[in-house]
Amino acid sequence: MGCDRWVMLVIPIIYALSNVSGELKRFEQPSKGDGSLSFLVIGDWGRRGAFNQSQVASQMGKMGEKLDIDFVVSTGDNFYDNGLRSVHDLAFEESFTNIYTANSLQKQWYSVLGNHDYRGDAEAQLSPLLTKIDTRWLCLRSFIVNAELAEIIFVDTTPFVKSYFQDPEDHIYDWRGINPRKHYIANLLKCALRESNAKWKIVVGHHAIKSVGHHGDTRELATHLLPILKANNVDFYMNGHDHCLEHISDTESPIQFLTSGAGSKAWRGDVKQLNREGLKFFYDGQGFMSVQLTQSNAEIAFYDVDGKILHRWNAFKQFGDHSSI
Numbered sequence: 109m110g111c112d113r114w115v116m117l118v119i120p121i122i123y124a125l126s127n128v129s130g131e132l133k134r135f136e137q138p139s140k141g142d143g144s145l146s147f148l149v150i151g152d153w154g155r156r157g158a159f160n161q162s163q164v165a166s167q168m169g170k171m172g173e174k175l176d177i178d179f180v181v182s183t184g185d186n187f188y189d190n191g192l193r194s195v196h197d198l199a200f201e202e203s204f205t206n207i208y209t210a211n212s213l214q215k216q217w218y219s220v221l222g223n224h225d226y227r228g229d230a231e232a233q234l235s236p237l238l239t240k241i242d243t244r245w246l247c248l249r250s251f252i253v254n255a256e257l258a259e260i261i262f263v264d265t266t267p268f269v270k271s272y273f274q275d276p277e278d279h280i281y282d283w284r285g286i287n288p289r290k291h292y293i294a295n296l297l298k299c300a301l302r303e304s305n306a307k308w309k310i311v312v313g314h315h316a317i318k319s320v321g322h323h324g325d326t327r328e329l330a331t332h333l334l335p336i337l338k339a340n341n342v343d344f345y346m347n348g349h350d351h352c353l354e355h356i357s358d359t360e361s362p363i364q365f366l367t368s369g370a371g372s373k374a375w376r377g378d379v380k381q382l383n384r385e386g387l388k389f390f391y392d393g394q395g396f397m398s399v400q401l402t403q404s405n406a407e408i409a410f411y412d413v414d415g416k417i418l419h420r421w422n423a424f425k426q427f428g429d430h431s432s433i
């Protein structure tokens with residue numbers, strides 16, 4: 109459309125005029141002594157333990173111990189229904205601190221915001237005050253975790269979705285720090301396109317690029333973010349948003365699309381295209397995902413509310429080879 113062409117012309121001009129630093133905040137996450145790394149991925153969870161949230165948390169605790177995890181990744185929609193009201197909102201403790209109590213989960217949590225988090229005080233979740241209440245908590249809009257073996261880029265995907273701005277229905281979104289949207293997105297994409305020597309490259313966002321669940325693909329991410337993931341040789345894109353567990357292999361690149369958004373309310377019963385090319389696994393119920401990495405191997409596994417393994421998948425890398433098989 110003419111309008112989009114206009115944007116393509118204008119965005120480079122905005123770059124030229126503004127002094128955008130273009131650097132994401134970076135965190136160093138040491139791997140284990142043997143160089144391996146393991147972590148759990150959970151999304152769409154904060155419901156004060158309801159909808160099997162506590163059961164999933166308890167299985168995460170067991171699996172976290174077994175895999176000796178280094179950290180936990182949260183794919184967003186951390187607090188339902190409408191994020192946190194403020195830094196003093198007790199939902200933080202009721203849905204996080206008092207739920208994920210297992211010893212093995214007393215590690216760093218790296219979180220992004222989901223669309224529901226933007227319906228409250230989005231900045232509250234980014235506040236260092238929450239880290240004072242629970243030292244595990246770290247949530248930023250977009251940031252990088254350098255875990256030696258892996259580089260993980262966390263991307264704030266909610267501002268990509270145009271309909272939240274144009275047709276918010278009866279929801280009020282906290283767009284402080286986001287407007288003008290196009291500038292925000294363009295800057296973020298510029299930061300996301302980067303060289304890295306890490307063996308495994310992972311990108312985490314709330315919204316799916318590809319999903320056969322209720323929300324389906326996120327068109328804006330497929331258009332703007334996916335080409336960057338391909339150019340960067342990203343191995344895994346991990347997301348929540350659809351309250352399910354799923355694994356889709358890209359048909360045009362080695363990228364694996366992994367949805368872990370089943371931290372509490374699930375069983376939506378809305379599945380599209382079960383015959384979709386590249387679809388390896390889909391589960392409509394609650395659960396979580398684990399990731400184990402070494403120099404040459406990645407193992408992804410999905411678990412249900414009883415801790416049963418539903419799907420397991422391996423990727424191998426030769427020395428110096430950046431494509432998974």
Ligand SMILES: *[C@@H]1O[C@H](CO)[C@@H](O)[C@H](O)[C@H]1NC(C)=O
Binds near residue numbers: 373374375393413
């Ligand atoms: C909790 O998990 C069990 C086992 O999957 C399921 O049968 C039940 O419906 C779940 N409860 C809710 C509220 O989703």
